[in-house]
Every structure is written in C-alpha cells, then in structure tokens.
Amino acid sequence: MISPKLTVNDNSIELEGLKFRELINVREFISRLAQDYDAKCGKLNKSENLMTVECNGNNAKLYFEIKTERIKKPKTEKKEEKKQTKEQKQEEQQKETKEQQKEEKSNS
Missing domain, CATH: 3.30.360 (Dihydrodipicolinate Reductase; domain 2)
Known part of the structure; x- marks a missing residue:
C-alpha cells in the first residue's frame, strides 16, 4: 500500500x-x-x-x-481460484477412489 x-x-x-x-x-x-x-x-x-x-x-x-475513483474487485481471480479448488477436490476424490480400489483388490 x-x-x-x-x-x-x-x-x-x-x-x-x-x-x-x-x-x-x-x-x-x-x-x-x-x-x-x-x-x-x-x-x-x-x-x-x-x-x-x-x-x-x-x-x-x-x-x-x-x-473520486471507483474501486473494482478483480473477478477473474476469484473464478480462477474456484476452478483450481474444484480441480483439486476432483483430483483428491480420484486418488481416494483409486486407493479404495487398490485396497479392495489386495483384500480379495
């Protein structure tokens, strides 16, 4: 600042x-x-x-x-952050499902 x-x-x-x-x-x-x-x-x-x-x-x-000056918040950053968090969540879910599948195979 x-x-x-x-x-x-x-x-x-x-x-x-x-x-x-x-x-x-x-x-x-x-x-x-x-x-x-x-x-x-x-x-x-x-x-x-x-x-x-x-x-x-x-x-x-x-x-x-x-x-006077209008203060604008950058909207693109928020959208990008949301996309990144969604992608991260999807990746984590995919990893969890793969791990579960591996555990099921090893238990069989």
Missing part, C-alpha cells in the same frame, strides 16, 4: 495517497481538520470525478479537492 504523500509549499499543504471507501469518512476527515483550524466549511460540491470544499476561518483558509 502506498503511504500518503505530504508536500508543503509557501502557504499550502498538499496531501496525496489517502483513500476513503465511504463519503462519510471524507466528510469526517474534512470536519476534523476544519475544527483544528476553527474554520467553517461550505457545501461539498460534487462533479463526475472531483469533490471540492472550501473552509474559512480567522487564521486559515482550507480548500479540499478530492478525486
């Missing part, structure tokens, strides 16, 4: 690499930072791939740009 990257310029701080799975987690992160600087935030503006919020306080002005 990539760790967050923090860049400090003249009067701005850029933070990259934080990922949130839920929108409420984004809102909580913004509200915590705003509380630290006694700033009040405006409305969360959403577009297709970007969310923006501006927070203003006596001593600070905060601006957040959050890029």
Whole structure:
C-alpha cells in the first residue's frame, strides 16, 4: 500500500495517497481538520470525478479537492481460484477412489 504523500509549499499543504471507501469518512476527515483550524466549511460540491470544499476561518483558509475513483474487485481471480479448488477436490476424490480400489483388490 502506498503511504500518503505530504508536500508543503509557501502557504499550502498538499496531501496525496489517502483513500476513503465511504463519503462519510471524507466528510469526517474534512470536519476534523476544519475544527483544528476553527474554520467553517461550505457545501461539498460534487462533479463526475472531483469533490471540492472550501473552509474559512480567522487564521486559515482550507480548500479540499478530492478525486473520486471507483474501486473494482478483480473477478477473474476469484473464478480462477474456484476452478483450481474444484480441480483439486476432483483430483483428491480420484486418488481416494483409486486407493479404495487398490485396497479392495489386495483384500480379495
């Protein structure tokens, strides 16, 4: 996992690499930072791939740009794993039946 990257310029701080799975987690992160600087935030503006919020306080002005990204789980791996487990089970069953047949022959 990539760790967050923090860049400090003249009067701005850029933070990259934080990922949130839920929108409420984004809102909580913004509200915590705003509380630290006694700033009040405006409305969360959403577009297709970007969310923006501006927070203003006596001593600070905060601006957040959050890029949205859809998280997709790879489905092919699961199918391959299922196939492998099925094949392994079939092989084990075949081995067991062969062993049973050998035992029956030796007992006869």
